[in-house]
Every structure is written in C-alpha cells, then in structure tokens.
Amino acid sequence: MQRQRAPSKVPEVTLGFWIIKIFATTLGETGGDALSMSLGLGYLLSTAIFTGVFAAAVAAQIRASRFHPLLYWIAVIATTTVGTTLADFADRSLGIGYAGGAGILSLLLLASLFTWYRVLGSVSVDTVSSTRSEVFYWITIMFSQTLGTALGDWTADSMAMGYLGSAGIFGALLLPIGAAYLWTGVSRTLLFWAAFVLTRPLGAVIGDLLDKPVNHGGFALSRYAASLVLLGLILLCIALFRQRPAGGGRGTVRAE
Template structure:
C-alpha cells in the first residue's frame, strides 16, 4: 500500500488559532481591496466582480490541480473568494436593488443549499474529508457563498440595523466568542461549529474593513483603501511565511 493510499491528500490547512487570525485579516482585506477596485478606481461593482471572478477561477483551478498543500496558494484563493464576494454582494445589494436583507436571505439560502448538496454527495462537509477534486470544488463554492453572504450581512447590521461599524463588529465578535465557548464546553458538532465560525468571520472582516476606510462622518477612520489593503496583505504574507501551517489530517 502506497503512502498516498494510506494518507489521502488534504490541501487545506489545519484549523488552529493562526488559521483564524489569517482568515479574519483576509476577509478584512477582501473588503478594503474590493472597495479599492470598485470605488477608489471607479470601475464599478460589475467590472470589479468580473475582475475578481477571473482571479478566483484561476486560483481555484490552481488549488485543485496542486499536488500538495501550499499555504500561499491556499490563502491567495481565500483572498480571491473574499474580494469577489465583496464586489458581488455590493452589486446585488446596491446596483440590482435587492437590498441588504434580500441579499443576505438569498445568499444564506444558497450557502445552506451548497452545504446540503455537498453532504448528500460526499457524505461529510468536514475539512478532514476534503481530499478529492469533487470535495474541493464543493469546498470553494461553499466558501464563495459564505464570503458573499458575509459582506451583505455585515453591511446590513452596520447600516440598516443602525449598529455602526464598531457596534456590528462587537456583535459578530461576541457571536464568535460564543462559538469558542461551545467548542470547549459543549458537544455540538465540531464541523458545524467550524462553519458557523467561518461564516461569521466574514461579516466581522467586512465591518472592520469598512471601519478602516469609510469617511469620518460615516463612522470610519477614513484611511486609504490602498494603504489598508497593502498593510493587511503584508501582514498575511508575513504570517504565512513565518509560521508553518500543516495540512488538515485526512479522515480515513
């Protein structure tokens, strides 16, 4: 029996504290980077979505065809999902007039449908089961829906619900704390908790990103979108290069 047969290939990282730190930074970068292209460059949401969709497609194909876990490639793909999620959600909410509530509801339904179909076809949605091209495809489609939902949900809470960026960040941060508590003190499915946390880190990143670059009179810090995006990118690359990440353990 070959080593590959004994240990199925998993090309996604082990879920650790470092994973969540980079994930939140990546989702924040998705917000500032997406806004930089669609707003600061005045390309609009549709053109921005088209640009990031191409990058997302190329990154996913490269990730699926990769022969081993590559942290830089993995996080490049995550950033691609979060930038296309930002511009796509803004296009649907603002340009198509669906609104934050309608967009969030639609995307939540698509996300739950993706998880349901994935589980029916593959038998599991656990990270440890992602060791085939089909499972990877489901994984990245699900992530793309979750990233898009996060943008709409973050904007809904900050704007429509009137919580502001700091208030919305506290709500999403508090929900993440509850998930951490559930992880340590309950027997709730670890896979369910993972996806809950994964989904919630996106709106947290969205409102933090908006807090960084929105005008002072809108409750933001009015930082340059380019500077914020560049700083976040440097932070992510530094974390990936300095701290070793292992691939998740495959389920047998």
C-alpha cells in the first residue's frame, strides 16, 4: 500500500525557474558587495549578517506547510548573498585563493550530495518533501552558491577572462546541458545540479560586470541601484511565471 508524502515546498524546474535563478544569483553578488564593500562592513561581518538572514529564511521555509514562491526565492537569495561574502572572505581574507576555495567548496558540495543520497536514496528535487530532505537541499544549495562565487572570481580574475568573457564561458557551458535535457535521456537530476552550479558563477560575473569599476572591466553602476532593479525583476518574474511545487506537489512513499 502506498500513502501520500507531504507536499513539496520547492518549485518545479521550468524555464521561469532558471530565469529567476539567474536574477537571484546576480542579486546575491551585487547585494553581498553592497554590504561588504559599499557599506564597508567587510567580508566577515557581512557573512555573519547574511548567515543570520539565511538561517531565518530557511527555517521559515522548512516550517511552512506548503509551497510559497516568494518565501522560497527569499531563501535562495539569502544563500547567494551569504555565498558571495563567504567565498570572498575565504578567497581574499584567509588567503586561500580562488583555486583553493573552489577546490574545497567542490569537495563540500560533492560530500553533501553523497551524504544526502546515502541517507535518503535520491537527490532529485522531486523528492524534497520532508524536513530531512529540505535540510540536505538547502545545505547543498548553500555550498553550490558559494562555489559559484569562487568559480566566477577565479575565471574572471585568475584566468584573466574578465567579467564579460567569463559570462560568455559559463553561458556556453550551460548550452550543452540544455541540449542534453531536450534531446537525450541523461539523468534529469544530474543535469539539474550541473545547471544549478553553473548558473551561480554566471550570475556572479554578471553582477561584477554591473558594479565593478570601469578600470577593472565593469560598468561601475551603483550596487544599491543594481540590487533594487534586480529585486524588482525577480518580483516581476514571480508574478508572471506560474510556479508549481516539484513533483506535482505530492508524491508517495514506499509501500508498506
């Protein structure tokens, strides 16, 4: 006999999901830089502030009884802002460097996915419908967002590709993932996490392109103005794109 699983509180993966995700990751970069650089709070204090926001947002998301698009995306934005300042703190203040930071975070991401799979048997978003799976989901997202910041900085700075060139690289890497989704039978779960990781550095370098000084290859836009515009675009997309819970909102557990 099969019984119903609790309703999923994460969204179905659609084109609208990816558009909002890229806007959210770009906002994470400009918002994180606004606090740590423009306000001069530094990476460590900014990370502490954003970690508190992240913890509160994820706790509210886990306590919710059903899927709320606005609440979900607030939690995602919180992961991108703390990921931005945390990666910058590790790479720059601790002197680990972009390559070292990216390597450590890659291992943490893989360890999170491996542990999640070993404990619950799946890392598919369609199965995120219990407190334990939600905890794994948000920890994994946190590592992926932080990794994305390090990858974006590594490509733009250490590899000297610049922000625009780096955006082109990460955009190009996403194309075969989209093609594989449309025309092959490659695991949708594998493609999802690959795209989720790569959309973060794409958003990070776009955010840097918008707000970094002209002599560093950016457009020198106000971080506050850019963040407000991006927030407005996210809210507009949430209003325009109809979002449903993953897996149709409900699932089943193993027959007993």
